[in-house]
Amino acid sequence: MITAIIIDDEIHARSELIQLLRETEQIEILGEAANAIEGFKQLHQHKPDVVFLDIQMPQISGIELLSMLDPETIPRIVFITAYEQYAIQAFENNAFDYLLKPVEEKRLHKTIERLRRDITRKQDVSSIIPKSLEQIPCVGLNRIVIIPVNEIELAYSDISGVHVQTHQRQATTQLTLKHLEEKTPLLRCHRQYLIHPKSIQEIKLLDNGLAEIITQSRHIVPVSRRHLKNLKESLGF
Structure with missing residues (x-):
């Protein structure tokens, strides 16, 4: 089973995604976080196969969080966003996948199917990771x-x-x-x-x-x- 962590500051969106993932019976949710700071700790603690990551979050964005992770051990990334322009940019810049809020069940199943096929393949997100850390x-x-x-x-x-x-x-x-x-x-x-x-x-x-x-x-x-x-x-x- 694929292991996952959800990082999203919107509690209702996070809860809805968790419920949808559990209903697929293909994703084991190891943890959830309401912001990037909590998410950073969860990622180091659980080392999941994939992280469902909100792009727009207060203090530290999802993109900034990626720059804090070891590129050799970074999990698969599925971006979550309410803004379509972010999703298009993420897809064009070689992020693994993206989901638009509110997440549609059919679209989520496509993402999971891609994960099942490619979970062991190393993902290159270098093009979207900031070159420097500010925090x-x-x-x-x-x-x-x-x-x-x-x-x-x-x-x-x-x-x-x-x-x-x-x-x-x-x-x-x-x-x-x-x-x-x-x-x-x-x-x-x-x-x-x-x-x-x-x-x-x-x-x-x-x-x-x-x-x-x-x-x-x-x-x-x-x-x-x-x-x-x-x-x-x-x-x-």
Whole structure:
């Protein structure tokens, strides 16, 4: 059976779709979410085969949510929208499928049939995913908070996960350092550290080709020999 999560901020539309999917007896619903922040957590928790994703949602849109997901493990995407122009754009840009609200039972069955045939085929949604992240979802104390990228001084990984540090707080994210490096202005300065160039107050050169960064908030960030040259070039030194 195909596993799925529904992410839609309209409770009635979400409930109606869940009922239609259950009646098909071909979709196992693992979870539902009223916004992209809750949806992000559900996706990491359940790892479904497919996500039925509303495009227009407050704070973080469905398209923005896709940019926060690992492209190697992203599930199949079926967009849901009340606006036909979004559906046409999604279809033309190689999204797997789309459903217009209110969802018609006949149209839904066509989507499920396509899923049954192609569920193991990797879906390419790169053309519609934003090239950069403006916000980072972080977890802690049974909640998810959104931190603007421009507030982040550094990011690092340790045995407990990947963490971002702002002037005022530290938070843990389910995004990888590689994902952050590719999608944000953060620069690699060490195998386990990224630094925001605007947060750098001072770079101290140490013995053996090593260095360390002092941030605006006085955090100390190591710089490895391997990354020092590239870091200096990125900063125009």
